[in-house]
Amino acid sequence: MSKILEFRATEEAIIELQAKLDALKGNQGLQEELEFEQKLRQLMQEHGKTLRDINLILDPQTYQQAAQASQRPQQSRRPREAKRYRNPYTHEVVVTKGGNQRTLKAWKEQFGAEVVESWLEGAQQEEPLASAG
Structure with a gap:
């Protein structure tokens, strides 16, 4: 203009x-x-x-x-609950609040994430029980 x-x-x-x-x-x-x-x-x-x-x-x-x-206090995120994984082969226990734990990562690389998640204590075990005989 x-x-x-x-x-x-x-x-x-x-x-x-x-x-x-x-x-x-x-x-x-x-x-x-x-x-x-x-x-x-x-x-x-x-x-x-x-x-x-x-x-x-x-x-x-x-x-x-x-x-x-x-x-009023500021509401923050609810703290994560600790998860407890037990390796059925070595009976080693890992307790973690996140998925970035070194041993847990190694297990997931070795056995696969789905298998390791099945080791979560309190979750249903998908492995068949050994029969006595």
């Missing part, structure tokens, strides 16, 4: 805004609100109160709820 077009567009916007401003200045409702605001600010200054103090007087529940919300 050329500078002259930008200048004319800005000039037109200013004229429109000035017309809106003049219309608002003549609005009786606006005059009443401005007068109320001025008197309220004088009263607050006279008594040494802030808008926060006024809001607390008029609507204490909102501020009590906000205070309670800020006092």
Whole structure:
């Protein structure tokens, strides 16, 4: 956009805004609100109160709820439960909260992840029981 077009567009916007401003200045409702605001600010200054103090007087529940919300502890993730794996061949036990444990990784590479997961204690054993005979 050329500078002259930008200048004319800005000039037109200013004229429109000035017309809106003049219309608002003549609005009786606006005059009443401005007068109320001025008197309220004088009263607050006279008594040494802030808008926060006024809001607390008029609507204490909102501020009590906000205070309670800020006092609540931050909820974090639930801690992981430890899993216990028992190697049926060596009877070695590994207890871990994650899958990044060195021995567990080695077992998964050697026997496969599905087989090692079946060693999880508390899970159903998929291996057949040896018969006595």
